[in-house]
Amino acid sequence: MELLKRFRQGDPEAFEALFRQFQAEVYGWILRIVRDPSAAEDLTVETFWRIHGAHGRFDPGASFGAWARRIATNLAIDHLRRTRLEVALPEDLAQPVAADPIVSRETRQQIADALGRLPLTLRVAATLSLIEERSPKEIAEALGTTEGAARVRVSRAVRLLRDQLRRVGVTR
Amino acid sequence: MSEADHDDIRRLLQEALPRVHVEPRRDLWPAMSLRLTARPRRFVWYDWALAGLAGAALAACPDLILVLLYHL
Numbered sequence: 001m002e003l004l005k006r007f008r009q010g011d012p013e014a015f016e017a018l019f020r021q022f023q024a025e026v027y028g029w030i031l032r033i034v035r036d037p038s039a040a041e042d043l044t045v046e047t048f049w050r051i052h053g054a055h056g057r058f059d060p061g062a063s064f065g066a067w068a069r070r071i072a073t074n075l076a077i078d079h080l081r082r083t084r085l086e087v088a089l090p091e092d093l094a095q096p097v098a099a100d101p102i103v104s105r106e107t108r109q110q111i112a113d114a115l116g117r118l119p120l121t122l123r124v125a126a127t128l129s130l131i132e133e134r135s136p137k138e139i140a141e142a143l144g145t146t147e148g149a150a151r152v153r154v155s156r157a158v159r160l161l162r163d164q165l166r167r168v169g170v171t172r
Numbered sequence: 173m174s175e176a177d178h179d180d181i182r183r184l185l186q187e188a189l190p191r192v193h194v195e196p197r198r199d200l201w202p203a204m205s206l207r208l209t210a211r212p213r214r215f216v217w218y219d220w221a222l223a224g225l226a227g228a229a230l231a232a233c234p235d236l237i238l239v240l241l242y243h244l
Contacts, residue, residue, distance in 0.1 A: 012208075019204055027196040035189075037197060044196070045203050052208065111188035130182045131189055158181045171180060 004060040015055070018064060019048050025065060026072050029142070032132045033076040033124055043079055047072040066141045073142040077120050107170055114164040118157055125150060126157035 006014035026047055031040040050071050051058075058067060115123055125143065128134045129150075140150040165171045230236055 016201065019201060023200050024195050027200070028192070028194070031194065032192050035192065037194070041196060041198075041200060041203070044200055045207060048204055049207055107184075108188035111184050115185065115189070126185070127189075130185045132191055155178075158178050161181050161185075162177055165181075165184065170184065 004058070004064060007055055007064075008058050008060050010055055015048075015052055018051075022065060022068055023048070026068050029069050030072050030076045032134075033073065033127060034079055039079060039083075043072065043075050046075055050075070066138075069138070069142045070144060073124065074144075077124060080120055080123075110168050110170050111161075111165065114161050114168070114170075117164065118160055122153050122157040122160065125153035126161070129154045130158070 003014050003017055007018055023044060027040055027044045030043045030047070031037060034040055034043065047068060051068060054071075058064070115126065118126065121143065125139055128139045128142070129136070136147045136150045136154075139154075140147045143150060143153075145153075162171060
């Protein structure tokens with residue numbers, strides 16, 4: 001709490017301490033959305049740059065992590081909007097794929113493409129909820145919405161994905 | 173939409189795009205620190221000198237404006 005108060009007052013050491021404490025979490029959060037380590041690094045620095053600029057508006061009673069994730073999510077969505085990056089994940093980023101994967105490489109690509117075609121807010125909600133298994137509360141905070149709205153976005157994403165995957169023959 | 177549909181899509185997504193679980197490849201504080209200490213871009217003396225020179229040339233020969241507009 002003391003650290004957050006000092007940060008709010010503009011103390012550079014408090015900012016550095018918070019950066020060191022939260023950089024891995026913010027980087028991981030952004031990486032989950034953009035799936036590009038190099039972009040995630042740049043966006044992490046940009047996130048903290050924005051945080052630094054907005055220190056006076058931070059409420060020391062609130063969660064710093066949630067605030068950082070919200071800013072990070074907005075920047076990550078802007079980045080996706082600008083770049084329209086492929087969704088496919090380089091193998092070295094992912095958990096090892098099972099030796100006998102249930103879905104083929106081609107199917108994996110079709111699934112990734114279907115996810116990539118979703119509107120960005122639905123895509124982010126689906127990625128965080130269905131792949132990364134983050135809670136509706138966390139997703140809602142990050143997207144600046146309510147838990148109910150976050151659940152609706154995930155449901156809409158699932159419905160669209162199911163229709164698209166049905167169309168290409170991945171599901172029946 | 174049934175719960176089974178939801179679980180099916182979840183399973184397919186997790187197969188196609190496994191969860192990300194990595195730490196940053198490097199400490200990002202040096203990049204942050206650089207950003208914090210970077211000074212905003214300022215005009216230096218030769219920017220002002222060039223602007224003054226251009227202004228003086230245009231004041232002395234107003235016809236130059238037409239030449240500049242032609243090239244634009």
